[in-house]
Amino acid sequence: MKLNWFTRKGIIYLPVSIIGWAILAIALAYAVFTFIDIDKHSHSVSDTLINFVFNLLLIGLVYTLIAYFTEKKPVPKISEQ
Template sequence: MKLTWFTRKGIIYLPVSIIGWIILIIALAYAVFTFIDIDKRSHSVSDTLINFVFNLLLIGLVYTLIAFFTEKRPVPEIIER
């Protein structure tokens, strides 16, 4: 079974199915939750941003890995001689 949840536009993966949209919404919601949690425990703006950027990179990495393995790839054309 071929999974096609995302398609690639440049360096960005866009969802093309309902599962892809759900994954994107979960990633964004988790990023917001992480920011709020870090902001509660930090003492300065720079402390918040430094800790949030690392978590945002991890969330982006997981999203990109899921999208890479479930993207819609073009079918290579077979050239007959």
């Protein structure tokens, strides 16, 4: 089964289907939620940012893995000889 949810533009995966856009929206909403949660429990700006960067890297890693395995692969061209 071919899953064409994302396409790759350089090092960025862009959604090309409704499911891809939903995954991106969920990732962004979760990033905002974790930032607010970390900010509630931290005591300084640097404490918030240090803890948030690690979580943002994990969210980005999961998004990239999902996008990598569901990307639209270019079809190789058969050269005529």
